[in-house]
Amino acid sequence: MSDQLAWGILGTGWIATLQTSDLLEHGFKIAAVGSRTQESADKFAAEYGIPTAHGSYEDLVADPNVDAIYVATPHPFHEEHALLALNAGKHVLVEKAFTMNAAQAENVVSRAAELNLVVLEAMWTRYLPHMVRIRELVKSGALGTIRSVMADHNQNISMDPLHRLNNPLLGGGALLDLGIYPVSFTYDILGAPTSIVAVATKTVTNVDRQTSMIFSYGDEAQAVIQTTLDLRGPTRAVIVGSEGRIEIDETWYAPTTYTRFDGDGTIVEEFDGSVTGRGMQFQAAELERLVTAGEIANDILSPSESVEIMRTLDEVRRQIGLTYPMLDES
Template identity: 65%
Template sequence: MGSLRWGILGTGGIAHAQTADLLANGFTVTAVGSRSQASADRFAAEFGIPTAHASYEALAQDDRVDVIYVSTPHPLHAPNALLALDAGKHVLVEKPFALNAREADAVVGRAAEKGLVVLEAMWTRFLPHMNRIRDIVRSGGIGEVRTLISDHTQLLSDDPLGRLRNPLLGGGALLDLGIYPVSFAWDVFGAPSKVFASGTMTQTGVDRQTAMILDYPEGAQAVLLTALDEPGPNRSTVIGTRGRIDIDSVWYTPTSFTVFDAAGAPTEHYSSDVVGRGMQFQAWELERLVAEGAGPNDVLPPAQSIRIMETLDEVRRQLGLSYPAES
């Protein structure tokens, strides 16, 4: 573990967080690439990274890089991932994996052709408390799971040109925040049989808030909410026929949860003890996959990242939300 040489593509907010977690956990970061030399230089100086490239292309061509972390706005995820794969690099791509399932499919197909690992940076999937919850759910610890209630609601910037509200940058609550509860629902239940969605748009024409119900073949349901202009609880509850799991706020970050039995008595309490923000776990997973020759990926296989995009595509179809940049 920690043997690959990482390159950071893009120097924005989440690139800072991911790089800090890589360095705090013994990973090797050898290069950064930005649209401008000044920004690459600043980022490299801040983190002590040896090489600063003035373009994403130069980063992709750097022989001292094995894996590239793509941290650009959503519409660039697929093109930037393809750039890295074509240069022979493994790729960790920020969520959402792409703008739509078609783009996601192209990325996964290219990685397979090249024999390279691609992983969606849905960091929550790889957090220790989520691993424990997955074990409880899969081992029948709360009986047959019937319901997931989950929100990702934040009060974010109202800048109409910023990436959160700008359709040209893939804005909207769904792709930025709503993907977390949708991905969690996929983790718990797999593929939905029906998707229902209703939302409200911003003046810029992206979704401001979206409510979703996902139905599953055995009658289970996920009830999900996302919004970008209100500070929500950010809690999740998984309910089964013999108990429930309440995940404390903020459920998608390293946090605590409690398992309750059918009578409402607590039977397990879990508290996370994580160094940094918790983005190192997805990096360890990528390094494990590379070490094992793109071996078994049970936590978030690329094929599932495509299917998650299909669910998001269907939600967007019902909202009437399309993006100018999508192919």
């Protein structure tokens, strides 16, 4: 890929290893990594052959050899770390969920606009080949009027109270970590809902273990969304229109296959969206494209849409009584 931008990796956890692997496999330039400790940064840099290791996030964003920052820390820290990078003049790719709530998202997006910098939510699914093709089909009217979207993201991760996903101090719960995928997918196909109904069950640590949502779009369409952190589900998605449907195979939010049917149930297309690596390179390529083009927003996942998605998640959290100690939402 382009060597125009030099990337800095902010954070050295599991998601950082996935993004870094895809960047390196596809020819992107990684100039530096930053961690809270020098030891962790050195270990990560040695493993991936990154030339510079910084023992603080401040030093990473101040590195003159870095053009863009990938924020890979847990989402309670996304606002802080995105602003840290933006204020240092760096373009930013922020892991999802974009922030903890819409207010934080607006702070990040408005600051990026003030500085004429790119801030992009790392919803990698939006940029995968099968989703690019599906958007083309929906836009072309091949499915007719979209009437229904169904998607789940159910994973059997852990019920250990000490696990990150069960820790309210780290933004735990199914919704922000897993549910963000089908919520964003629904936005991709249908846009913002006109009304929302949500229910949930909680863990012993009072984060959501399981959340179900129905998004309504007036009399036109509905979406049924389900997410769980302690049960493995089908992880499939379906888009149903008046002239046909698309069934996206497991795992729908990763590179995968889909089958398109016409209104009579006859198969009219089978699509294989396999890629090399995990598929996280496409979102980085899009950030580089925006920078090269002198743009700060796209129509695949604009900063304003990321804010709207967070606003929807805020409403779901309100309905299910999911609160976090770091947020003042009284």
